[in-house]
Amino acid sequence: MTNGRNGSRPSGKGAQGEETRARLIKATVELLATHSVIELAATDITARAGLSNAAFYVYFSDVYDALLAAAEAVDQSDPDLLQLFDQPWTGSTARDSATRVVERYFSIWDAHRPVLRARNLAADEGLGAFVKQRQLALGPFRLALERQIVRSQASGRLPERLEKSAVASALVALLDRTGAVRPVYIGFGQDWTTEYAAAVVHIVLSGLGFAKIR
Amino acid sequence: MLEPMIAAPKEGSNRRHANLSGQAMGTKGLATRRRLIAAMVVLLERTPLRDLTVKAIASEAGMSPATFYIYFRSVRECLYAATRTISQSTPAILEVLERDWSAESGIQNSWEFVMDHLELWEQHRSLLRARNLAAEEGDPDFLLQRRLSMEASGKALARQAELQQRDGRLDPALSPMALSGALFAMLDLVSAVFHVHEHKRPAAERGQVDAAAFVVAAALGCPGVVE
Numbered sequence: 001m002t003n004g005r006n007g008s009r010p011s012g013k014g015a016q017g018e019e020t021r022a023r024l025i026k027a028t029v030e031l032l033a034t035h036s037v038i039e040l041a042a043t044d045i046t047a048r049a050g051l052s053n054a055a056f057y058v059y060f061s062d063v064y065d066a067l068l069a070a071a072e073a074v075d076q077s078d079p080d081l082l083q084l085f086d087q088p089w090t091g092s093t094a095r096d097s098a099t100r101v102v103e104r105y106f107s108i109w110d111a112h113r114p115v116l117r118a119r120n121l122a123a124d125e126g127l128g129a130f131v132k133q134r135q136l137a138l139g140p141f142r143l144a145l146e147r148q149i150v151r152s153q154a155s156g157r158l159p160e161r162l163e164k165s166a167v168a169s170a171l172v173a174l175l176d177r178t179g180a181v182r183p184v185y186i187g188f189g190q191d192w193t194t195e196y197a198a199a200v201v202h203i204v205l206s207g208l209g210f211a212k213i214r
Numbered sequence: 215m216l217e218p219m220i221a222a223p224k225e226g227s228n229r230r231h232a233n234l235s236g237q238a239m240g241t242k243g244l245a246t247r248r249r250l251i252a253a254m255v256v257l258l259e260r261t262p263l264r265d266l267t268v269k270a271i272a273s274e275a276g277m278s279p280a281t282f283y284i285y286f287r288s289v290r291e292c293l294y295a296a297t298r299t300i301s302q303s304t305p306a307i308l309e310v311l312e313r314d315w316s317a318e319s320g321i322q323n324s325w326e327f328v329m330d331h332l333e334l335w336e337q338h339r340s341l342l343r344a345r346n347l348a349a350e351e352g353d354p355d356f357l358l359q360r361r362l363s364m365e366a367s368g369k370a371l372a373r374q375a376e377l378q379q380r381d382g383r384l385d386p387a388l389s390p391m392a393l394s395g396a397l398f399a400m401l402d403l404v405s406a407v408f409h410v411h412e413h414k415r416p417a418a419e420r421g422q423v424d425a426a427a428f429v430v431a432a433a434l435g436c437p438g439v440v441e
């Protein structure tokens with residue numbers, strides 16, 4: 001299991017060491033696209049990278065350690081995503097804003113699905129380093145959602161009693177899970193994922209539809 | 215070592231009551247097979263999926279690996295047998311989804327629905343997580359199991375969306391089934407990660423249920439959501 005080699009990694013290997021490490025991470029990412037993380041072995045990774053088995057353990061304590069390094073390279077709160085929250089979501093543009101957020105979030109999933117899926121499994125299984133990595137990766141995105149939630153609460157479109165962090169968690173859960181499974185639906189020829197995730201995000205964040213109820 | 219994913223035996227094949235040598239399983243054989251499945255489920259509670267081996271499962275069941283291979287070709291096949299016993303359309307979930315959600319009680323129903331879903335995950339978290347992983351990795355048997363397991367509850371939630379559309383509370387352009395799929399996706403992940411912080415902030419857990427219930431009710435256009 002991951003035992004924090006990241007903190008005690010031997011230093012001073014210089015540019016060549018960095019390059020070897022990057023090759024191992026690249027091989028891990030490529031293998032995850034075709035093989036289950038459950039079955040992936042360090043020897044598979046070194047074989048793919050064209051390195052000796054011993055080389056792997058210079059850089060990583062085990063496969064999960066390499067996976068963690070691969071996950072750290074994925075920015076789930078990238079600037080293109082965050083800047084979509086710069087404008088308040090009001091009126092007729094709110095749905096478009098929600099759609100762009102969902103599209104951007106899914107495009108990050110589409111580009112890094114095998115790594116994110118394996119990362120989420122490790123985090124869901126309660127491995128501390130992966131739980132922490134997921135929180136860090138999603139942190140700025142969650143904060144952006146929370147700011148929008150506070151705006152909606154201030155304008156009376158979202159109940160004050162709801163915790164902003166819990167609503168943000170629910171929306172991140174919706175996006176993350178849908179991002180993970182969307183190829184299945186696309187494979188069935190039913191790509192409803194973007195439209196419907198956007199609809200839920202929009203309805204919740206902008207309080208659409210509540211006006212005519214009240 | 216990497217091995218190709220081995221397809222699990224199909225439902226209804228004549229292998230169903232026979233072991234892998236083709237011998238019919240009697241009461242004793244079926245009991246042994248059940249013990250192996252139970253041992254795997256117990257192990258899964260405390261072992262990451264990656265570390266789950268035939269040797270560990272056999273040892274937990276007090277058997278030899280050779281015995282395991284009489285009944286299953288791989289851990290994956292044993293896992294498939296275990297997931298087939300789970301339904302995500304439980305009587306409790308179907309009952310709450312068949313109530314009238316159009317009245318002020320919509321948010322209360324939504325809250326109970328979220329709690330029932332969490333309860334199901336609480337009971338089968340490791341198995342559901344393993345099943346979902348295999349499904350997302352593209353294993354067709356696990357995909358089918360997930361679809362069948364959610365079919366009735368997915369339809370029931372879609373029916374609620376249809377009723378809200380009929381009453382003019384929900385955008386008629388939205389597909390009820392797709393909306394239902396998106397909401398179940400959210401609940402699956404909320405439930406999957408629910409235990410991760412469990413013992414640290416109990417108050418936050420209550421807040422999380424409230425938020426998820428709100429999202430479901432709001433997405434369905436239930437009245438009484440905003441005070």
